[in-house]
Amino acid sequence: MTYDRRRFLQFMTAGFGLSIAAGCGQSPTPISTEPSPGANGETPASSLASLGIGGSPILLTIPLAYLLENSKVPEAIADVEFFPTRNHEQMKALLTSGQGQISANPTILTAGLYRQQVPVQLLSVMIWGNLSLLAPEGAIASWEDLRGKTVLIPFKGGLPEMMFRFLATQAGLQPDQDLTIQSTQDFQSNAQLLLAGQGDAGVFSEPHASNVVTKAQEQNMAIAYSLDFKQSWGEATNQPPRYPQAGIAILSSVAENHPDVVDLVQTELQNSLTWIQENPTAAAELGAKYMDTPAAIIEQSFQANLFEYVAAAEAKPELEVYYQSLMQVNPKLMGGQLPDAGFYVGG
Known part of the structure; x- marks a missing residue:
């Protein structure tokens, strides 16, 4: 597992609170089409050789940090790397090149990239308003x-x-x-x-x-x-008092060809939210390592942030209301059209 913190802190000054996040690691190399059986309770080896995880200094970085430091993902995937991006074009380039496989983005940004034919899908929504x-x-x-x-x-x-x-x-x-x-x-x-x-x-x-x-x-x-x-x-x-602000994007090639990785990441992201809720101080301290924000501020911010893991296909009705509402402000958003069913993993 690799985490280039100095590079992250250099980039974060140019990032913004609801900005994109994308991974930049090694290109994925399939090992096999089926995960190897684990021994002695170990997590089975993944069909993916490497995983690039992207994040920026926003609260959704904490679940990503959990994947890197507290989850079973590094046990299953030999090379897990964390890299930041500083703007939309850089993130788009990383996803298009395949160097980054999953990233935390505003859902409106992921939808816009999908409409631009970038091979990316929405895996889940995790921040429901802050x-x-x-x-x-x-x-x-x-x-x-x-x-x-x-x-x-x-x-x-x-x-x-x-x-x-x-x-x-x-x-x-x-x-x-x-x-x-x-x-x-x-x-x-x-x-x-x-x-x-x-x-x-x-x-x-x-x-x-x-x-x-x-x-x-x-x-x-x-x-x-x-x-x-x-x-x-x-x-x-007339919707619930929440809106699908940000979630996890995943390369279509990973979503389609590596279901074991999708299942593992989904499980561990759900586990991360349980861990954050039960351990807010430790979660804030973990976030401080990646966000260059004092842990006390991060812990305080949990009170106004709504974390909830909802799979993209399940969140689709609320996402479409959200997208249509924002298009009332900017009719050119996403080319003026909603993403089709292929945008939603599991949809």
Whole structure:
């Protein structure tokens, strides 16, 4: 197993909280079509010789770190490597080349790559919402309170802005007329402006939101969670109060030709969420190794993040509502079409 932490920390400064993640390891080399029988309770050898696992400094990296350090995956696959990417094009290149086999991505990004004929499928959804609107305590209690306000949102046209625009519109606001959206470069600049009082509110994902609240406390300021996008999503769509924000992408060649790997990864990813729930402090410490975020902040962020493992085929109805909702904001998203059944592993 290989983990290039120095390279990861160099790349992470250019990454973003809801950004892509992709693997970059050795090209997979099949050993056999059937796993070898294990002895003495050992995990059977996999039909895949190597596995590239990709991650960026987001909470979904923790389940991936669990695969690397706490799971049976390294017992079954001889060469397991973890590598970061810094932008969408780099991740796309890694997946297209076959160097990375699984990665943690926003589900909207994985769907977009699939629509672009990149040979990738969605294995599962694991993060069901961790976007929030932060504001000075007591300033914002409802969407209506945003009228006339300036809202800081990172990544112009990206997921944080699309979700904000959709939810604000469903709440009866016209975002371009009733308030001012100020685009920022990333969550760090978003935080700096909010803490400097240069915006009335800001949109953040976890663990960035928890970090902002903590930094505000250190400066004797009171920044609070004002609007939870999960709750707002449920009210706007008549769906459960959760949305399929991010999940695990897998190369189609692996999904189709290595069912033993798919089964093992699915099992261990489910195990990772049980472990995180039962061991939040240890999980935060593991995440800190890969995310360069203090463990205390990561552990705090679990409270506003919804982890749940749902296989892609099972999540399809909620994913399609999610995709259609975001396409109301950006009709050109995914080429204006939903992914077909082949996008969903097991579908």
